[in-house]
Amino acid sequence: DAGVIQSPRHEVTEMGQEVTLRCKPISGHNSLFWYRQTMMRGLELLIYFNNNVPIDDSGMPEDRFSAKMPNASFSTLKIQPSEPRDSAVYFCASSFKGLGENNEQFFGPGTRLTVL
Amino acid sequence: AQSVAQPEDQVNVAEGNPLTVKCTYSVSGNPYLFWYVQYPNRGLQFLLKYITGDNLVKGSYGFEAEFNKSQTSFHLKKPSALVSDSALYFCAVGGGFKTIFGAGTRLFVKA
Numbered sequence: 234d235a236g237v238i239q240s241p242r243h244e245v246t247e248m249g250q251e252v253t254l255r256c257k258p259i260s261g262h263n264s265l266f267w268y269r270q271t272m273m274r275g276l277e278l279l280i281y282f283n284n285n286v287p288i289d290d291s292g293m294p295e296d297r298f299s300a301k302m303p304n305a306s307f308s309t310l311k312i313q314p315s316e317p318r319d320s321a322v323y324f325c326a327s328s329f330k331g332l333g334e335n336n337e338q339f340f341g342p343g344t345r346l347t348v349l
Numbered sequence: 350a351q352s353v354a355q356p357e358d359q360v361n362v363a364e365g366n367p368l369t370v371k372c373t374y375s376v377s378g379n380p381y382l383f384w385y386v387q388y389p390n391r392g393l394q395f396l397l398k399y400i401t402g403d404n405l406v407k408g409s410y411g412f413e414a415e416f417n418k419s420q421t422s423f424h425l426k427k428p429s430a431l432v433s434d435s436a437l438y439f440c441a442v443g444g445g446f447k448t449i450f451g452a453g454t455r456l457f458v459k460a
Contacts, residue, residue, distance in 0.1 A: 275450075275452050278447070278450075283446060289446065326392070326393075330446065335443030336398075337398055338393075338395070340393045340394070341392050342391060342392050
């Protein structure tokens with residue numbers, strides 16, 4: 234298994250541009266999570282999906298952020314317009330959740346975003 | 350509400366010595382408890398978890414963790430530290446859909 238796949242691995246863009254981050258979860262996993270990590274704020278949960286449905290997006294910082302999961306094997310996180318304070322490493326993670334279970338998450342390698 | 354605390358920002362230990370990274374939690378009901386490790390420029394990697402059963406849980410790379418219900422703690426331990434264990438360690442508590450991660454503890458193992 235290739236694990237969780239994220240692209241791009243690095244993204245440098247200018248303020249005001251649209252940024253799209255992509256994630257392919259592990260096959261068979263039904264839960265997907267987007268996190269943001271910075272030195273100042275640590276690891277923050279942005280949004281999570283179960284069976285392709287967004288369950289909780291309370292961690293999404295602003296309306297500039299949006300996430301979709303059109304099918305079980307693909308998710309995107311979009312920032313439009315981007316700002317310098319969005320610079321961070323963005324992680325996607327997936328897990329399998331059965332009824333009443335909470336299993337370990339498998340993290341992708343992350344996308345390092347720099348907004349100039 | 351669930352919460353998890355890692356009281357130490359950093360732990361320093363000499364190679365070959367035992368190490369402990371501390372974690373305390375707060376959760377209603379039975380907890381799912383996890384430890385993850387993050388090496389530089391990598392995503393978090395799962396080390397071990399506690400659901401039910403034995404209070405001592407064994408995981409990857411020789412790590413183990415001790416669940417203590419009365420102290421609401423889940424400390425990570427290793428009998429003999431390696432320089433390669435130097436990394437950022439996260440404790441996490443899960444329930445329902447959500448997993449709450451601690452702030453992380455940076456472990457430095459000196460040769």
